[in-house]
Structure formats: structure tokens, C-alpha cells
Amino acid sequence: xxxxSKWKATAILLTAAIFCxxxxxxxxxxxxxxxxxxxxxxxxxLGLDLQGGSHILLEVDVNxxxxxxxxxVQDEVRKVLRDARIGLTRxxxxxxxSVEVIIRESDLQQGLAKLRELSQPLSGFLGSSGQRSxxxxxxxxxxxxxxxxxxxxxxxxxxxxxQSVEIIGKRVNQLGLVEPSIQRQGNDRILxxxxxxxxxxxxxxxxxxxxxxxxxLVDTSMSVEQALQGRPPPESDVVYGSxxxxxxxxxxxxxxxxxxxxxxxxxxxFDQRTNEPMVQLTFNSSGxxxxxxxxxxxxxxxxxxxxxxxxxxxxTIREPIPGGRAQISGYFTPETAxxxxxxxxxxxxxxxxxxxxxxxxxxxLGQDSIEKGKLASYFGGALVVIFMVATYxxxxxxxxxxxxxxxxxxxxxxSLLNATLTLPGIxxxxxxxxIAVDSNVLIYERIREExxxxxxxxxxxxxxxxxxxxxxxxxxxxxxxxxxxxxxxGSGPVRGFAVTLGIGIVTTVFTAFTLTRLIVAWWVRWARxxxxxxx
Amino acid sequence: MRLYHSIxxxxxxxxxxxxxxxxxxxxxxxxSAVLSIVAILLFFFHGLNFGIDFVGGTLIEVQSKTGPADLxxxxxxxxxxxxxxxxLQEFGRPTDVLIRVAQQPGGEQAQQAAVTKVQQALGSDVExxxxxxxxxxxxxxxxxxxxxxLGLAIFAILIYLWFRFxxxxxxxxxxANVHDLVLTIGYMSLTQIDFDLSSIAALLTILGYSLNDTVxxxxxxxxxxxxxxxxxxxxxxxxxxxxTLSRSIITHVTVTLALLALLLFGGHAIHSFVATMxxxxxxxxxxxxxxxxxxxxxxxxxxxxxxxxxxxxxxSEQATPRRP
Numbered sequence: 001x002x003x004x005s006k007w008k009a010t011a012i013l014l015t016a017a018i019f020c021x022x023x024x025x026x027x028x029x030x031x032x033x034x035x036x037x038x039x040x041x042x043x044x045x046l047g048l049d050l051q052g053g054s055h056i057l058l059e060v061d062v063n064x065x066x067x068x069x070x071x072x073v074q075d076e077v078r079k080v081l082r083d084a085r086i087g088l089t090r091x092x093x094x095x096x097x098s099v100e101v102i103i104r105e106s107d108l109q110q111g112l113a114k115l116r117e118l119s120q121p122l123s124g125f126l127g128s129s130g131q132r133s134x135x136x137x138x139x140x141x142x143x144x145x146x147x148x149x150x151x152x153x154x155x156x157x158x159x160x161x162x163q164s165v166e167i168i169g170k171r172v173n174q175l176g177l178v179e180p181s182i183q184r185q186g187n188d189r190i191l192x193x194x195x196x197x198x199x200x201x202x203x204x205x206x207x208x209x210x211x212x213x214x215x216x217l218v219d220t221s222m223s224v225e226q227a228l229q230g231r232p233p234p235e236s237d238v239v240y241g242s243x244x245x246x247x248x249x250x251x252x253x254x255x256x257x258x259x260x261x262x263x264x265x266x267x268x269x270f271d272q273r274t275n276e277p278m279v280q281l282t283f284n285s286s287g288x289x290x291x292x293x294x295x296x297x298x299x300x301x302x303x304x305x306x307x308x309x310x311x312x313x314x315x316t317i318r319e320p321i322p323g324g325r326a327q328i329s330g331y332f333t334p335e336t337a338x339x340x341x342x343x344x345x346x347x348x349x350x351x352x353x354x355x356x357x358x359x360x361x362x363x364x365l366g367q368d369s370i371e372k373g374k375l376a377s378y379f380g381g382a383l384v385v386i387f388m389v390a391t392y393x394x395x396x397x398x399x400x401x402x403x404x405x406x407x408x409x410x411x412x413x414x415s416l417l418n419a420t421l422t423l424p425g426i427x428x429x430x431x432x433x434x435i436a437v438d439s440n441v442l443i444y445e446r447i448r449e450e451x452x453x454x455x456x457x458x459x460x461x462x463x464x465x466x467x468x469x470x471x472x473x474x475x476x477x478x479x480x481x482x483x484x485x486x487x488x489x490g491s492g493p494v495r496g497f498a499v500t501l502g503i504g505i506v507t508t509v510f511t512a513f514t515l516t517r518l519i520v521a522w523w524v525r526w527a528r529x530x531x532x533x534x535x
Numbered sequence: 536m537r538l539y540h541s542i543x544x545x546x547x548x549x550x551x552x553x554x555x556x557x558x559x560x561x562x563x564x565x566x567s568a569v570l571s572i573v574a575i576l577l578f579f580f581h582g583l584n585f586g587i588d589f590v591g592g593t594l595i596e597v598q599s600k601t602g603p604a605d606l607x608x609x610x611x612x613x614x615x616x617x618x619x620x621x622x623l624q625e626f627g628r629p630t631d632v633l634i635r636v637a638q639q640p641g642g643e644q645a646q647q648a649a650v651t652k653v654q655q656a657l658g659s660d661v662e663x664x665x666x667x668x669x670x671x672x673x674x675x676x677x678x679x680x681x682x683x684x685l686g687l688a689i690f691a692i693l694i695y696l697w698f699r700f701x702x703x704x705x706x707x708x709x710x711a712n713v714h715d716l717v718l719t720i721g722y723m724s725l726t727q728i729d730f731d732l733s734s735i736a737a738l739l740t741i742l743g744y745s746l747n748d749t750v751x752x753x754x755x756x757x758x759x760x761x762x763x764x765x766x767x768x769x770x771x772x773x774x775x776x777x778x779t780l781s782r783s784i785i786t787h788v789t790v791t792l793a794l795l796a797l798l799l800f801g802g803h804a805i806h807s808f809v810a811t812m813x814x815x816x817x818x819x820x821x822x823x824x825x826x827x828x829x830x831x832x833x834x835x836x837x838x839x840x841x842x843x844x845x846x847x848x849x850x851s852e853q854a855t856p857r858r859p
Contacts, residue, residue, distance in 0.1 A: 003593030014833065018622055042743060057673065059643075059672065097615050177716040195587075198663070199663070201651075204647070240596045250657065294781050305762065306599060322538050354643045354644065355643060355644075355647055355668075355670070356643050356670040356672050356673050357668065357669050357670060357673040358647070358650075358666065358667065358668040358770075359665075359666070359667045359668075360663070360665065360666040360667070361664070362663055362664045364598070364662060364664055365664035365665055369802060369804065372641025372800060372801050372802035373801065373802075375801075376796045376799075376800040376801040377796075379796035379799070380792065380793040380795075380796030380797065383790050383792040383793070383796055384792050384794070387788060387789060387792060388789070391547070391828035396796070407590060422803065423805065424733060424736060424805075424808070427797060427801070427805060427808065427809070430793050430796065430797050430801075431740070431793055431794070431797075432791070433793050434789045434790040434791075434792060434794065435744070435747075435786070435789075435790055437786070438747075438782075438786040438789070438790075441785045441786050442751065442782055442786075445631075445779075445781050445782040445785070448781075449778060467758075470754065471750070471751055471754040471755075474699060474750045474751075474752040474754055475747040475748075475751050475754075476747070477695060477745075478692050478695065478696070478743060478746040478747055478750055479740075479744060479746070479747050480743075481688060481691045481692050481695060481743070482688050482692070482739045482740065482742050482746075483739075483743065485684050485687055485688035485690075485691065485739065486684065486735075486736055486739045486740075488684070489680050489681065489683065489684030489687070490684070490732065490735070490736065491677065491680070491732065492732070493732075494732045494736045497733075497736050498736070501740070501775075520565060528788075
């Protein structure tokens, strides 16, 4: 046990040195590291609780996704049946999770066949999953019910999250924030983390707005009051104005002339005549063509610009607008005009997102935490070293060296993993300093016992190591299990604690099995002790 | 080696300590049972001081820019906002105040609105050091995940110990350590310390460390069981505990030193975490592994055949460690 070959000794020292060296980049500034080779650039990232920043967790509004899907199905049903000239007793309506339509008895079979074509097979991980997007049932009495299946909703939510991540990315970049991180989390969530951002109000405004923009004609076939009292025409609905428009209702055609998807650009600016803040829009070629055509055909009519189910402007078409340019004014402050321009350039979110968790730490608190963490680490380390040396003398010095290397290796591994260091993470390191000496204590106490049974120092040391190592392994694995569970079930900064605790356990076992043994072996060879001071 | 010998070293536990720990099981078992029941009663009737992680709501830490914060005035300002229960407390320094706003009715968006209201009311006299908003969805999940995590950790460790030792050891360690967790939760209820995500981390760490301690003793017991086939169980346990006692104490001193450094210099934010750890690891963990985990093996039927001789004297003479 005490004989360690040169090769082994070299390997042990090299391993420890290499891991410690990986910690080096943390002592240099970001700009210095940038000039190093890429493999040497890995370093620890400070968590948001230490460097300050915003953590915002968003959730896709499942009801919104479901509602949109049902509306789309309703539209498709209407269109398919109309195109196939199938007679209806009642137009399609949304009931709970389904769309119901009553088909005339004579056309029922043909209608059913057409509607069944609407149901698409869903793709699973390996090709078709055998599930379909719609359940089409013949309920009887000519009633056909189309139910949106749960897998179809799940599939849609997945797509919505993917698209949203991309769009939020574009929006956040436009705000000029540094290193934002936007990730999918679980099935229906998105985590946005922005280091250094102490006031996330604008960020939340920007990512919490859907920004679905549509241009629609005002329906003049009946007045809004009539529509509100009775039933609006099937191809139109009532949309309310924004607060600036006094929540005035408008009866609008459901048909969309152009939408935000057909924009190539949106810029904030000021109206040259009125000096009001405005947003200048530029349509792509198909959008420009449609807009030109509709405005040519409807001179004198009013149209509405609808943003997220709210009319923000309802100008009258005075002349055809062929160039594919339009402007919205009379609604904004310079700031909101700028925000809307950002939103429109990045595109609309496919569904509503809700902020369900927000954690913001100011830079001041982060800096304080770092200072306090450092202070606690130094004091903790010093106290442990003093105590160990007082208890074990030279062997206490060995233990202290092992603990020092241990901490170096923890930082090295954290750097290698590009891991995030949080305040609980620092606690984990300080605790590791306290517990890392345990392996040395186990070994030393065992050596003392062996000495007491009458062994010579060398055989006592040998036996002490052999016996203690099994115990060290057993006792550390239980703590490691706890750390692992914490890692998988914990969230946020607490995970950082699990990471440092877990890595600390691994490095502790490593140093106990190799480095401490090596140091003691060298000492024994050099000093040839006839008596052991620790016993 | 005169050089090393001349330095007087700390000797915390004398080498020939032969303390009869097993005798104390007649006191420690009933005492632990009573304390556990008290802890459970506290949990159910006094409750835990759940933080926003688990019940939702808003937590804002502000620092007054103009000298010590006027708590009474702030309380009056915030109390008039109609946000329900608003709690304020000084946080570490006279300038720092921690504001807690109870979860608002009206779903996720209402929480955001509450933050805006508070920020408008306090204006720019304060610096916002920390703003945390946890909605009802997330808080519910965090609580569920934490409970599952804790249960899973206990289960995983149980399985591991079962593989490494006999099942009695695994069960004994589990009883001992669930006892630790119960007492720690009782302590948290009694002191009304904040119970948040970091408390779960503390509980899991306490579980890990006090098991660590238990495993060290069990390892020794197993070794002794193999070595001394005839020794009575209480004697064997006593020898095992006594021979690991020095290690237990030294390790706990170093862990305590580290925790003490954290308690004194780590700042107010981690205060409750560290206080819980000190209670759990240092006070309960040590006691449990010596006074509960070891003697419980007697009742779980480890070495039942040895139970016949409960007179320690003669047997232990015979068993003085003397190896070839």
C-alpha cells in the first residue's frame, strides 16, 4: 500500500495538477482569456445570484393554444364543407374541446368522408405514432363532432415553444442585452436568463406581448350596436378598441387583409405633420400587393389595425396605397412605438406566454454575496487547517495540503464543465473543506489504532490506509446519492449547491486514495519513522 | 522523530476510552421517541414558516439609500396598497429591509402587478437588491418535487446500504436518519426559520452527512462482527462506537468550524440554511449515530445469538484486540 511506483506517482500528481490548472482562467479577466487557445478558455460562470441579473420563467398558455387550434378547425370544417357543396343544418360551432357541425341527412356520408380527411396522422419519435390530430365521430342525427386530441395539443405546444424561443431570442437581442440565455424547459416552458439586468420591466413587457398584428376591414353591413345586441354576421366579429380609443367596439370582417407575418420591416419614428410618435411598416411583395389591391377597391371605407385582439387604430382609406408602406400613429408614446417596432420586426409569438416565476438580483447584492462567500471560505479554511495541525501535527499539514488541492480541483472541474457557481454553491465548497478532512481523519485514526495494537509505524500506516479506504468509499457514496438527488430535483441556485457538493465528494475520495497516500509514502521513505507522532 | 514528538498535540478523546454507550439506549430511545412525537406535533399544529418558493408570493429585498430604513413608514405605505398580508423585517443591516407580499388572488399576472405597485409606492429612495416572484403553479410544483426528491433520496440510500450491508443495517440507518429529519423539521417549526428551497437542500445534506457518520460506525461494527464471533452484541457495539469516537468528534469539529465560518461571515441570506445545518448535522446527527443507529441494531436482530450474555465484563476481557 505504501509502495507507489514512479509512474503511478507521476500520474497522480499530473492528474491533480491538470485539474488545478483548469481553474487558472478564473483568475484572469474575460478579455485576457479571449486571447488564449480555445481549450484553455473554459471557466466558471457566476450564477445570477452572484453577478446580478434576471431569471424569468414563462409558460405557454395551454388554453390559448387549444382555443386557437379549435378556431382553426372550425375554419377548416367550414371551408371543406363549403368547397364540397355539402348542405348544413347548422354551421360549425365550438363546444368544449370539439367542433360540432350538423350536416343534412342526405349529404352525411359524403360530409363525413371529407371531414375525416382533415384528421392528420401525428408523427412520433419514430415515424408515425399511430395517433391522429382529430377524432371525427358521427354522433347521430346528422351531428358530426371533431375533437382535438391531447397528443395533437401536446405536439402543437412543442412547436409553439420552439417558435417562441426563437422569437424571444430575436426580441431580446434587439434590446441590446448582453448574453441572454433562452431555453426550453420541460414541455411548455421557456426560461429566459439575462445576466446584469436589474430591472426586467421592459424585458417582461417585450416578451409578455404576443404582438399579433392584423389589418381588417370594418364591416358596414350592420351597425356595431346591432351586432352587439343581436348576432354579428358569420364572417365578422366585434373587436374592442384600446384604452386610448376608449374601448370603443368595432364590427370587423374576420378576413385578414394583411398580417404582421407579411412585414419586412417596422421602424419607430415621428409623424412629419403632427409630430406624433408612430411606427412605419414595410410589407413584403405579397403583402404589398394585397394591401394595394384592397385599398384600391375600398376607397372611402374604414379599416382597423388590430394588435393582440385590440383595435389600436381605425383610419379611413382615402386613396389606394400601392407602395407596400403604411404607418400607425395616434396611439404611442416614443417608448411604446419603439417596443412595438421591436416586436413586429421579431414577429408575433404563436401563443400567449405568462410569467410564472421571476427572480431578480441586483448587482450590489451579488457583489456582497461574493465578498461574504470569500470571507467565509477563507475563515472556514483557516479554522480547519489550524485545528487539523493542532490535532495531528505534521499529518495535519498533509491533510491541509490535500484539502487545498481538493478545492483547487473543485474549481478546475467546475471550469471544465463551464458550470455555474451560485451562493449555495459556495456553501457547498466551504462544507467540502470541512468534510474533506474527514477522509484524512478516518485514515489517521485508523493508523493510531493500528499503532496501539503493537504494529510498527510502517505496517500501521499501511494497514490504516487499507482499512480506512473502504469506509471512506462507503460513507461518501451515501452523501453523493443525496447530492445527486438534489441535482435532479432541485432547481436554480440550489442545484449549484448539489454540483459543488457532488464534485467535492469525488475530489475528496480521489485525494484520499491517491494524494494523501503519496505524501505519506514519501514522508515515510524520507523520515523512516520509528515512532509515529500521531499516535 | 523527536521533532514531531515535541509538539503537544490536541487529544480530544483519550485512547483507551471505554464509555458504555449501549447502556444509554434505555434513556436515548424513549427520549428520541418523545422528541420525535413533539416534532411531529409541532409540524402539524405549529407548522413551518413556508417561504415563497412553496406558497407563492413576492419577496423584495430593498436597501434604503438614505440611512437606516424607516420600517414603520414603509409598513404604513405598503399596508395601504390593498395587497393583503405584507410583512417587513430588517434584514442583516438597518438599511436593508425584506418585504414579503402574500400570494395575490387572480393567477399569475396578479403577482406581477403587485410588484409594480410596491415599486411605485416605494419610489426611488430605495435600491432593489432582490425581487422574487413565484406564481401559484411553480410553488406547487416546487413543493411536490422537493417532497419526491427527499423521499427518493431516502429510498436510494436505503437500497445502497442494503447492498453494502445486511438489511438490518439499512433499516437501522434509515430509522436513525428519518429521526434526524423529523427532529430537524421540529426545530424549524419551533424557531419558525424560513422554510424554502435551500431548507430542502439543508435537509438532504443533513441526511447525507448523518448517514456518512452512521456508515462509518456500521462499517466498524461489521468488521467487529467478523472478527469477534463470540462477543455479546452490546459489548461489540460499545467497542465499535468507542473506537470510532475520536474520528466522529474530530470530523464534527471540522464541519462545525466550516459551518461557523459560514454563519459568522456568510451574510444574512444563508443564515437559516446554515443554522439548520448546524442543528441537523452537529447536534442531531452525532447523537443519532452513536445513541440510536448503533444500539438499534440490537433490536433489529443483528447477532441475536449473542444476546444471551448481557454481562459485558468477562467477554470484553477476552476480546481485547490482539491480532497475529
